[in-house]
Structures are given as C-alpha cells and as structure tokens.
Amino acid sequence: MPIRPEPPESEAELWSRARALAGLSLAQLAKDDDSNVPEKLLHAKGWVGQLLERRLGASAGSKDEPDFQLLGIELKTLPVDRVGRPCESTFVCTIPLLDVAVTEWSQSRVWRKLGRVLWIIVEGSRDIPVAERRIGEPLLWSPDADETALLKGDWDELTGIIGRGDVESITGHLGQAMQVRPKARDSHARRRGLDEDGVLVERLPRGFYLRASFTGRILERAFVLPRAR
C-alpha cells in the first residue's frame, strides 16, 4: 500500500506535507513507497528525487512545467554534507540550443522553473548508507532581487555565447550562480544546434546547473542568518 497522494491544492498543503517528512530516513520513505532502497546511487541517480515526487504528489511527469502544476512550484532535492553545505550542483533544465538565444529571460525555462522552488534538504554524504540518510527541513524559496540579478546576468552572458554559435567554447567555469555543463547519456551524444554562421550542426547536449556555492547561500539566508539576528 504505497502512499501516493493527489497533487496538493495549496501551498499550505504542500508545505505541511513537506514539514511532516523532516527527520525521516530514506528507508522509512521507501517503505511507504513499496520501493527498494538502492545500495548506491551510482546506478540510481534520480531515485531520491523521484521518491519525493511521488510522496509529495508532484504531477508534471516529464512535462516542461513545474512539478506542482497547479501551484507553479518546482521540487528539488538538495544533498548536503555534514555541515549542511550542498555537495552537488543542481540541474535546472536542458538548453534548447536552437532558440535559447531569441528567448527573453522572463520567458525562459530557467525563470519558469526557478520562480518558486520547494527545496528538500537530504543528507548526501557518501559514507552514510543511502537507507539511513535523513530528510531535512523544507524551504519554499523564490529568488530575491540580488539572486534574480545574478541569475539573469549569467543567463544573458551564457545565452549570448550560445546565440553566436559558440556553445563549444563554454566551460563550466563561466557563470557566477548558474553554469552550462553537458547533459547527455555520454560525451558522444549529439543534438541539433547552430554554428557560428547559423548553420545546423550536431552538438553535445547541455543543461543549466546552479552552482553549489549559490544554493549554499540560499540555505544560509534561510536557515543561518535569521538565527544570527
């Protein structure tokens, strides 16, 4: 009897569901889900995220919409180390190489996804067995003015380069808060893109990712600084 709730009908309902999970181990969540806890995440990289999607009633599937469609809220799990700092970057979305350059920031997939996010903190240290890792506090976040400016700045810089057909020159070093990195089955994967002359060519698929340093500051703002006041 797996627990598979209907989509939450309000932000308050989603929030209350998320609060109720804080402190539970992944083993406890998996039991209610009738799914087996993998020993390692190497061959189950999306397992934690999908477990939480089911448990919280996310409804978007693989549609290009926020996970909670009714509420316009995106769900992201955020693995943290023992000190509470993110151990990984956070995938945002794939990059439509053909038209990202003619898309306005306000109409972009990045902005649509990041406008409102339910972060679920999860222990991510590799020396903790997956089953014993615990869910932390949830955080309902929208970027403030500073964060929005950072993201838009990176967006403009990176999509500008892509629009010039120079995506191959982009490395993960670019972007203060958000970077562009490969997002593919492997380094041989190819999708259609544009070269410097606007001609169709095959390119390695890319995605936008939030740097761990950026999500770390989000957590600090929410959990650390308020207490210090």
Place this chain on the structure above:
Amino acid sequence: MPIRPEPPESEAELWSRARALAGLSLAQLAKDDDSNVPEKLLHAKGWVGQLLERRLGASAGSKDEPDFQLLGIELKTLPVDRVGRPCESTFVCTIPLLDVAVTEWSQSRVWRKLGRVLWIIVEGSRDIPVAERRIGEPLLWSPDADETALLKGDWDELTGIIGRGDVESITGHLGQAMQVRPKARDSHARRRGLDEDGVLVERLPRGFYLRASFTGRILERAFVLPRAR
C-alpha cells in the same frame, strides 16, 4: 542465422539485392529473418517495411535521412491489389509545423526523401494471408519533370496554408499528388504549431502522404507503358 547484410555500397548492389527478392513470399523472407509472420497487419502495421529494411541493409534507423544513407535512396514498400494498383497511400514524412512555411521546396524533407526511391511492390490484398503475399519487381524511381512539378505545386499550396496558421482547415482533399493527413497515435495527440496570429498553439500532428493514384501512375509509367510501345 538471420540475414542482416551491410549497407549496399552502390546502387547496382542494392538493385541486385532487390531483384533477387522478386517472387519470394513474405514467409520465405521472414524465415531468413528469424521473425514470425503476423496473422494480420492490424497490430503490426510496419512489419513488412521493416522486414525489407533489414533484408536490404537499410541503415538510417529513425534518422531524418534516406534509408540508404550512402546512396541517398529511400526505401518504400508499396502494397498493390490483384490488378497491380496501389491499395494504400504512401507516408512520406511528418510536417514540422513551426518552420515548414519558411522552407524552400529544394531544401524540404519531402524532396530529400522523394528525390530517389526504391519501390518494392508487395501483394497487399487482405484476402491473401500475410505469409503467402509475394514480393514483386523493384523500381528505382526519380520523379520526372511532370511529377516534380505536381509535387512542388502541392507543396507550395499546402505549406502556404500551414504558414498562414490555417493547418486546421486542411483536409485530405487538397493536393493532386500529395496530401496532408493526420500522423499521430490518435486524434488526441498534440504538438506545437502556429495559429493565424503566429502564436504557439497545440495542434494535431500531420504528415505528407502520396495519393495511391499518384503512385499508381508511377507504376504504369515504369511497367505498363514501356511494354505497350
């Protein structure tokens, strides 16, 4: 030990392979393929075409290229009735609703596919058991001036309507040689298209098809008229 040849390296090699199949039954082909002959094609609509792809060494898979990539030749099976007339229309390609209107005929997927076609005639009467249906003569065809003009005329008319956002007004009645018809899992399927104002909307996916009357004339030109001279 299924027969799975390498792609043919010349038109002559492909032609010789195709000639060798004339007169064989589908059961005989299936035996060399280690595949079972379906009783009806209702739930195996693409079976004959894929059987011949494997047997002849087609290499494009589901890429947007001619089946014999090296040779620029498209493979099409053509089911005919007892009198040798096509019993079905022939699917050409799906229609990229977003950009077909700004594509030149000479750069179109239709022209790339139909520039050179290896037609394999197959008995298609429903009262002949699938296993007993026989392969007919192959035909290596390129459209002549008249056929090209017909196709380009239909292309210009149909893509013009689509470009105006009027795809919903198109029925299978339009087009002399080539028509536009639904190409989808069912009538509820939707893809992105443009409305009259150029706004993104969800539309039923469509494809280009050759009318049976058009492919019938191709066969007449190749097999009937020469003998009558």
Place this chain on the structure above:
DNA sequence: TTGGATCCATTTTTGGATCCCA
C-alpha cells in the same frame, strides 16, 4: 573541488505503415 561524464526510468517522437466507417 568541481567540471565534464555518466546513469536510470519514463515519455515523446520518429519511421514503418494499415485500418475502417461515413
């Protein structure tokens, strides 16, 4: 540390077409 590489499940798309009722 972290940028580049990779992994799984599921959905969507593509290419192969034929079915069937008004």
Place this chain on the structure above:
DNA sequence: TGGGATCCAAAAATGGATCCAA
C-alpha cells in the same frame, strides 16, 4: 472509397540527478 484514425518498435529526449579524475 479514401480521409481521418490508429498501431507498433525503436530511438531519442526529458526529468530525476550523482560520480570521479585531475
């Protein structure tokens, strides 16, 4: 009768991310 509806297999794309060598 043929235009609209539908069917399957396989490949590609998407959304979920973590791994690991330098």
